[in-house]
Amino acid sequence: xxxxxxxxxxxxxxxxxxxxxxxxxxxxxxxxxxxxxxxxxxxxxxxxxxxxxxxxxxxxxxxxxxxxxxxxxxxxxxxxxxxxxxxxxxxxxxxxxxxxxxxxxxxxxxxxxxxxxxxxxxxxxxxxxxxxxxxxxxxxxxxxxxxxxxxxxxxxxxxxxxxxxxxxxxxxxxxxxxxxxxxxxxxxxxxxxxxxxxxxxxxxxxxxxxxxxxxxxxxxxxxxxxxxxxxxxxxxxxxxxxxxxxxxxxxxxxxxxxxxxxxxxxxxxxxxxxxxxxxxxxxxxxxxxxxxxxxxxxxxxxxxxxxxxxxxxxxxxxxxxxxxxxxxxxxxxxxxxxxxxxxxxxxxxxxxxxxxxxxxxxxxxxxxxxxxxxxxxxxxxxxxxxxxxxxxxxxxxxxxxxxxxxxxxxx
Numbered sequence: 001x002x003x004x005x006x007x008x009x010x011x012x013x014x015x016x017x018x019x020x021x022x023x024x025x026x027x028x029x030x031x032x033x034x035x036x037x038x039x040x041x042x043x044x045x046x047x048x049x050x051x052x053x054x055x056x057x058x059x060x061x062x063x064x065x066x067x068x069x070x071x072x073x074x075x076x077x078x079x080x081x082x083x084x085x086x087x088x089x090x091x092x093x094x095x096x097x098x099x100x101x102x103x104x105x106x107x108x109x110x111x112x113x114x115x116x117x118x119x120x121x122x123x124x125x126x127x128x129x130x131x132x133x134x135x136x137x138x139x140x141x142x143x144x145x146x147x148x149x150x151x152x153x154x155x156x157x158x159x160x161x162x163x164x165x166x167x168x169x170x171x172x173x174x175x176x177x178x179x180x181x182x183x184x185x186x187x188x189x190x191x192x193x194x195x196x197x198x199x200x201x202x203x204x205x206x207x208x209x210x211x212x213x214x215x216x217x218x219x220x221x222x223x224x225x226x227x228x229x230x231x232x233x234x235x236x237x238x239x240x241x242x243x244x245x246x247x248x249x250x251x252x253x254x255x256x257x258x259x260x261x262x263x264x265x266x267x268x269x270x271x272x273x274x275x276x277x278x279x280x281x282x283x284x285x286x287x288x289x290x291x292x293x294x295x296x297x298x299x300x301x302x303x304x305x306x307x308x309x310x311x312x313x314x315x316x317x318x319x320x321x322x323x324x325x326x327x328x329x330x331x332x333x334x335x336x337x338x339x340x341x342x343x344x345x346x347x348x349x350x351x352x353x354x355x356x357x358x359x360x361x362x363x364x365x366x367x368x369x370x371x372x373x374x375x376x377x378x379x380x381x382x383x384x385x386x387x388x389x390x391x392x393x394x395x396x397x398x399x400x401x402x403x404x405x406x407x408x409x410x411x
């Protein structure tokens with residue numbers, strides 16, 4: 001039986017673990033101790049921090065694994081690259097992992113390779129430097145913790161006063177003595193996911209991104225496939241992403257990129273060496289008609305999966321969030337059961353009595369909804385039905401969002 005090591009035991013790794021089990025693989029799931037759902041599914045649990053490169057390399061050697069994989073998290077990517085390279089396993093190199101897990105390093109690599117759509121940036125080690133960069137740009141800027149993911153520590157500042165707050169927020173997340181300052185580019189933010197195998201981009205799929213406003217930043221709240229644009233723009237997106245892949249050295253891995261479309265020009269915000277979260281693997285599977293989790297695992301084991309497809313199914317998904325901290329006090333099980341009987345694909349991460357947090361980043365999700373559809377209104381109608389069936393602190397989730405939206409509009 002082949003052994004696969006999966007880094008991470010959280011909600012975004014659960015489908016990958018389940019697929020590995022379905023494929024008959026012996027699954028070693030690695031994460032630091034905690035109430036993570038992936039542990040209960042594993043053949044063997046290894047309680048290590050996924051950033052512990054030496055510890056995980058030692059365990060991988062001792063367990064004689066045939067592959068190592070993750071999805072939906074940047075935290076484990078350096079460890080994955082380190083282990084894959086030193087054990088001669090399929091996967092991205094350590095150098096590529098380093099390029100895509102530090103946002104400042106990534107920007108420097110883009111600039112050196114003259115990647116199209118690069119954005120003005122600078123390394124910031126003090127509030128004074130952040131304020132100076134804002135004044136130089138004479139426009140809004142983004143301040144980012146360079147070693148974070150899931151939109152944590154990424155804050156927009158539209159004034160010098162807001163720079164102070166944004167700098168503090170970014171610094172509170174990072175483990176490094178610096179953060180990244182970038183010029184803010186206004187436009188439509190989209191995602192691009194795909195796979196690189198043996199130096200060739202085998203899959204490249206731009207997709208629409210639904211965003212959720214959380215405080216002073218926005219975060220991915222869902223996606224829709226395909227992204228609809230004219231041929232010229234789609235070609236420019238493909239060229240920009242391909243240049244970014246070559247510049248960072250990504251190979252034998254999934255990739256997930258954020259791109260801002262401004263006045264018909266794609267500006268690359270960042271790229272990662274793993275598949276995106278927020279239902280992206282499920283959407284790619286539905287859109288292309290193949291099992292994307294299976295293909296990621298096959299590639300991690302050194303097989304050569306076929307990423308070609310003939311027909312596509314437009315589809316979209318959104319995450320369920322709460323606008324308040326609280327406890328789930330009720331669920332209309334009959335309504336939820338009827339929706340499932342209608343073939344609606346959704347899952348809830350919590351049940352009655354569980355605590356939920358006000359949305360600050362993507363990990364604060366309380367569930368997800370996936371639909372084969374091309375109109376967002378269809379998905380929103382379905383989400384409203386699910387929100388009506390869930391109460392937090394005695395009030396329906398739909399009513400809580402109506403109140404939050406009303407208060408935000410008034411302010």
